[in-house]
Amino acid sequence: MPTVMAYHDVKDTKHWLASPLRKQIFEPIGVTNIRTFVDPQASSRVGLVMDVADMAKLTAFMQTKTAADAMAHDGVLPETLVLLVQS
Secondary structure (H helix, E strand, C coil): CCEEEEEEEECCHHHHHHCCHHHHHHHHHCEEEEEEEECCCCCCEEEEEEEECCHHHHHHHCCCHHHHHHHHHHCEEEEEEEEEECC
16 A cells, blocks of 8 residues: 655645545545644645555546545645655
8 A cells, every 4th residue: 555645735724734624535535544744844835644545546536526625625725736656
């Protein structure tokens, strides 16, 4: 199971950290062990590290309206999203 790191900018870091949506939308597609991070030098830059059972499923999910709506709700700036997969 690969570990994936994702980082991006958000509009409101406190709101993003408090949101339950990550767990609600990612767990049903096999994403587990989600951990959040905040850049201490740029607090609007945040990230996740997570274990992903099926990368194809995650990639497909990220193209859905559900994912877009969740990012919008959480204040994610989608144009800043970067995914890195453990090598």
